Amino acid sequence: MTTIAELVSHAGGLLHKHDLVAQGATDRQLTVAVRSRSVSRPRRGWYSTWPRHDPRFVAVAVGGRLTGAAALHQLGAWSWRRPPITVSVPATASRLRRRRGVRVVWDPVELGARGTTWSVDPRDALARAVVESRSLEDAVILVDWARRVGIVTDDDDAAEVLGRRRADAAGLVAWSDGGAESILESAAGTRLRRAGHHVERQVPVGGTGKILDMLVDGIVGFETDGREHHENRFDQDRAKDADIALDGRVPFRAGTTMVRDRWARTSAAIDALVTTAGGARPESRVGNSGLPRVLGPRGRRAWRLAVPRRCKGQELPTGGGG
Numbered sequence: 001m002t003t004i005a006e007l008v009s010h011a012g013g014l015l016h017k018h019d020l021v022a023q024g025a026t027d028r029q030l031t032v033a034v035r036s037r038s039v040s041r042p043r044r045g046w047y048s049t050w051p052r053h054d055p056r057f058v059a060v061a062v063g064g065r066l067t068g069a070a071a072l073h074q075l076g077a078w079s080w081r082r083p084p085i086t087v088s089v090p091a092t093a094s095r096l097r098r099r100r101g102v103r104v105v106w107d108p109v110e111l112g113a114r115g116t117t118w119s120v121d122p123r124d125a126l127a128r129a130v131v132e133s134r135s136l137e138d139a140v141i142l143v144d145w146a147r148r149v150g151i152v153t154d155d156d157d158a159a160e161v162l163g164r165r166r167a168d169a170a171g172l173v174a175w176s177d178g179g180a181e182s183i184l185e186s187a188a189g190t191r192l193r194r195a196g197h198h199v200e201r202q203v204p205v206g207g208t209g210k211i212l213d214m215l216v217d218g219i220v221g222f223e224t225d226g227r228e229h230h231e232n233r234f235d236q237d238r239a240k241d242a243d244i245a246l247d248g249r250v251p252f253r254a255g256t257t258m259v260r261d262r263w264a265r266t267s268a269a270i271d272a273l274v275t276t277a278g279g280a281r282p283e284s285r286v287g288n289s290g291l292p293r294v295l296g297p298r299g300r301r302a303w304r305l306a307v308p309r310r311c312k313g314q315e316l317p318t319g320g321g322g
Contacts, residue, residue: 171292
């Protein structure tokens, strides 16, 4: 006989009493399952096999669904740190069970038609997450990940989603890059662009069939190596470095610690390689003029982007004549 816990687990870890009864569960069986702790009730009518500290369990217990970075984290979003729990509830919600350290936000009722029983739709979560990120870099990391996994598709689709809460956030499309394949690539690319470097991603290495993570200023072939992906590839990586050099570029590799914790030194090394190879010196770079300008914090926003001015109509000549 299938147990209550098995039914709930098969549904993903959360199931309402109505669905359990429809599958033959009785009140007595539900009571026994709760008392035996094979399932828990985050809220009246809901049964779960998740641990009580699981963000999904917490969100349902509060009376809503995960949103923002907390929801994306459950889907595997790239992040340097575990995001705080943010719970979305409809604007008409009541009888909420507040928890210390858990933020509750009120969203339009129509958002409830999208998503799952424990999370808002990933696109809605992304729109909130980017404007609430602690830095531009963190926001770009989320957008790069969303492009990578297909939550947003082309630039127009991404701009529509990102600009749902704040118009300036649509400018993240220019800062992000669907070619980033890891948090290291995403973060490094953003930092290099902010420093005025020109960055190309996923560049072919001659006729070898190999692909370069990033090409910096057309000179440095920059590879980011996460230990979990490269610890058994030492010889292959060294051979790739040779191919990069034979293709006329300067190979350079940086691991997790070099990107996450020692970026100042890593950046200085890239500057030195560019300069040594005849590229522009740091003080003479013109920057990335095509990227939306990064502004300082305002209110609850830790970062903002300048929104390009739109011409309201055709400009007419001001000079006299005929």
